[in-house]
Amino acid sequence: MRELTCDVAVIGAGTAGLAAYDAATKAGARAVVIERGPGGTTCARVGCMPSKLLIAAARAAHDARHAGVFGVEAGEVRVDGAAVMRRVRALRDDFVASVLDGLDRIPAEQRVAGTARFSDPATLVVDDHTRIVPGAVVIATGSSPSLPEPLRPVADRVLTTDTLFEIGTLPESLAVLGAGAVGLELAQAMSRLGVRVTLLDPAEAVGGIRDPEVAACAAALLGAEIDLRLGATVETATAEGDGVRLTWRLATGERGEGTFARVLAAAGRPPNLSDLDLAAAGLDDPEEDGLPDFNPRTLQCGTLPIFIAGDANHERPVLHEAQRQGWIAGGNAARFPQVEAPPPWPAFSLIFTHPQIAAIGRAFDPEAARDWVVGEASFADQGRARAMDRADGLIRVCAEPDGRLVGAAMIGPGVEHLAHLMAVAVQEGWTAATFLDRPFYHPTLEEGLQTAVKAVAERTGGTR
Incomplete structure (x- = not known):
């Protein structure tokens, strides 16, 4: 067995792992990356990028069908499902290739292929060919899609985000289990591309939206395009012909059933930790959820020289957080036992449906609220939104009694840009008055956010 020593061993070469490697080497450490594949990061390979490619195709079809409102007659819209999926895969592969180019820049002697596990707190074994003794370890093993228990009898007929983008063409019908960000995006995209879609989730709100007003608005707008069944728990799944028959129960006790050409499980992505033998590393699982106890700011596990970053810790499984966490974990691993605890960024989530959905800062809580x-502010009477025929949605901005902005929830056109403005305001601790003392061009969608913040300022004495 090959013997290897290093300052930092990084397990995983996704977004967090590559950032950790860069941070460790920049700090002067000799770092090694262990990767079992497939490479290319979750975002580029099966997440953010291929889903946005599918959404872009769906948006083109939707806009073409609705161009008549502007006096533009586009004629019959025909969707070539096979061509849609070919473009998704072609550009997806370009994105993956770009990530792999970044991995290839790491010297060969500092890369180890295989599955790593702890044999003791200070030693890693990779398959049966390499033993590594590192000064510190960064766990950045990412996540994998889960398969809900009722779907297991028909697992060979169920799609996940790891397999959806490999289908040859679009199905006639699709049941999507999970109304989180991924489920919502893909359900709406498929519907706009002509697929008959039913979206089921036991929760009572889409996208995990906590603000009840924004949640209701989102359910109404998205439910107008797809068969949305909130409060629905899938009970059974059986093969029927070439498809799958599902039965479900609603929170009201009412039961439903349907047969679908394909089923997509979009019910979450748990961390890839089971192969690591964390017990051998001396890491306890106090919550019995597979996660070790770790500091969310330093990312250190207990008092050991082991750090966990990105989707592997399930703290904030989005790319910009994974990249930052990788950088923090890699730097702390290189400097151990001196570790830094930078302040967290504000919580920030986006769902790329149309209209888009965002949540920034402190989540809505009835008690705190x-x-x-x-x-x-409503987009129904917002000038730019009306000009674009996209006058649907709602913004809700929350502040402390002194006017300091603490969070927001919104659904509407261009929300991805408005949300970035709000994230900066929350991070910088701006009051409503400070926010309003910034230029807002007319006519823009940003003026909708300005209106909501102005309502806060009027109630906190912050207007001029």
Whole structure:
């Protein structure tokens, strides 16, 4: 067995792992990356990028069908499902290739292929060919899609985000289990491309939206395009012909059933930790959820020289957080036992449906909200949104009684840009008055956010 020593061993070469390697080497450490594949990061290979490619195709079809409102007659819209999926895969492969180029820049002697596990707190074994003794370890093993228990009897007929983008063409019908960000995006995209879609989730709100007003608005807008069944728990799945028959029960007790050409499991991606033998590393699982106890700011596991970053810790499984966490974990691993605990970024999530959905900062909580000042603005009468025929949605901005902005939830056109403005405001601790003392061009969608913040300022004495 090959013997290898290093300052930092990084397990996983995704977004967090590559960032950890870069941070460790920049800090002067000799780092080794262990990767079992497939490479290319979750985002590029099966996540953010291929889903946005599918969404872009769906948006083109939707806009073509609705161009008549502008006096533009586009004629019959025909979707070539096979061509759609070919383009998704072709550009997806370009994105993956770009990531792999980044991995290839790591010297061959600092890369180890295989599955790593702890044999003791200070030693890693990779398959049966390499033993590594590192000064510190960064766990950046990513995540994998889960398969809900009722779907296991028909597992060979179920799609996940790891397999969806490999289908040759679009199915006639699709059941999507999970109304989180991924489920919502893919359900709406498929529907706009002509697929009959039913979306099921036991939760009572789409996208994990906590603000009840924004949640209701989102359910109404998205439910107008797809068969949305909130409060639905799938009970059984059986093979029927070439498809799958599902039965489900609603929170009201009412039961439903349907047969679908394909089923997509979009019910989450748990961390890839089971192969690591964390017990051998001396890492306990206090919550019995497979996760070791770790500090969310330093990313250190207990007092050991082991750090966990990205989707592997399930703290904030989005790319920009994974990249930052990788950088923090890699730097702390290189400097151990001196570790840094930078302040967290504000919570920030985006769902790329149309309209888009965003949540920034502190999540809405009925108890805390009793003391908050809430400013609201509707896109229904927002000038730029009306000009674009996209006048649907709602913004809700929350602030402390002194006017300091603490969070927002919104659904509407161009929300990805408005949300970035709000994230900066929350991170910088701006009051509503400070926010309003910034230029807002007319006519823009950003003026909708300005209106909501102005409502906060009027209630906190912050207007001029």
